[in-house]
Amino acid sequence: MTSSSLPKALFEAPLSNPVVPGYAITKEEADRLFSFFQNHSLFRWADAQNDCEDRAHAICLLLESWKVPNYKGWVFSGAYLKKTTGSLVNLWNYHVAAALPVWEGSGITIYMIDPSTANTLVSIHDWATMITEDECSYYLIRKNEDYIFNQTIIKWDNWYKKDRQNYKWTIQGLAGINGVSASGKAQVIFNKNRIKNAEKTFKKLLRSNPVLSR
Numbered sequence: 777m778t779s780s781s782l783p784k785a786l787f788e789a790p791l792s793n794p795v796v797p798g799y800a801i802t803k804e805e806a807d808r809l810f811s812f813f814q815n816h817s818l819f820r821w822a823d824a825q826n827d828c829e830d831r832a833h834a835i836c837l838l839l840e841s842w843k844v845p846n847y848k849g850w851v852f853s854g855a856y857l858k859k860t861t862g863s864l865v866n867l868w869n870y871h872v873a874a875a876l877p878v879w880e881g882s883g884i885t886i887y888m889i890d891p892s893t894a895n896t897l898v899s900i901h902d903w904a905t906m907i908t909e910d911e912c913s914y915y916l917i918r919k920n921e922d923y924i925f926n927q928t929i930i931k932w933d934n935w936y937k938k939d940r941q942n943y944k945w946t947i948q949g950l951a952g953i954n955g956v957s958a959s960g961k962a963q964v965i966f967n968k969n970r971i972k973n974a975e976k977t978f979k980k981l982l983r984s985n986p987v988l989s990r
Contacts, residue, residue: 809987833938852870853908922938951973
């Protein structure tokens with residue numbers, strides 16, 4: 777196979793977690809979840825250049841609380857992950873969004889919740905392809921507990937897991953503040969009420985499933 781016939785986005789199995797067989801939701805349920813997150817004011821989808829990991833983490837925390845199976849989908853530019861060729865849109869090195877396992881026929885398809893890049897659910901392969909500027913990119917499926925990768929060297933088993941600190945960053949991200957950056961650290965000091973209100977809304981959502989409640 778020549779390089780020109782390669783797909784624009786390639787699945788990176790060595791860095792991916794396996795999808796649990798037999799544990800998925802229907803496409804109708806997935807569409808309802810997408811619409812809910814797309815339209816909820818807590819999620820700043822227009823700010824696509826910032827905090828994708830915080831939006832993804834917040835959604836995964838909510839889905840986990842609601843007993844909805846979920847993962848995270850990641851896409852990396854070839855230049856960033858492999859030090860070869862390949863770029864993403866907006867000069868991104870990577871992008872991440874919450875992912876849903878959905879029954880299709882006798883199998884499971886992974887669909888992405890990412891209104892920052894699409895107006896509807898799309899499969900993880902189509903999502904990664906849309907985000908790829910120049911071939912190739914590499915996409916992977918990770919457990920929802922993985923907040924971010926180790927930027928020193930990206931391996932299967934050295935991702936940073938959810939903890940109290942990245943929960944704080946997630947809430948700050950929902951408030952529109954990148955708490956990891958130098959400017960964001962200053963914003964945290966002067967926007968405590970905004971952060972407090974974001975967390976209040978988030979915790980209210982955690983306590984009940986407004987989408988798939990039976």
